[in-house]
Amino acid sequence: MHTTRFxxxxxxxxxxxxxxxxxxxxxxTTDFSEGISQKKYKALTKTSDATAERDIVVLVEKGVLIPIGEGRSRRYLIQKH
Structure with missing residues (x-):
């Protein structure tokens, strides 16, 4: 349901x-109900730190991901609505 709407x-x-x-x-999936870190993004996409960071910044700018937390504990939640 969320997927189709998104x-x-x-x-x-x-x-x-x-x-x-x-x-x-x-x-x-519910694997990332607490959000996804840059490290996990990098591992999932098999990319560099710099590319993962750029991808995440773009997704935040587009309103797709919402940053929560600070520093090393920063995670990103998907904006489902």
Whole structure:
């Protein structure tokens, strides 16, 4: 339900392959109910720290991810509505 609504709302939003993979994982599983860290993003997408950071910044700017916490405990939750 959330997945369909999310993709309908963001049908014109451009996402790269890595971003789509992580968004799908966040929407369709409960593995990241506490949010996803940059480290986990990097591991899921098999990319560098810099690329993971850039991808996350873009997703936050687009309103897809919501940052919570600070520093090393920072996580990102998916904006489902």
């Amino acid at each position: 993709w309908q709302k963001n049908q014109l939003t451009v996402f790269n392959t890595r971003q789509r993979k992580v968004i799908t994982k966040l929407l369709e």
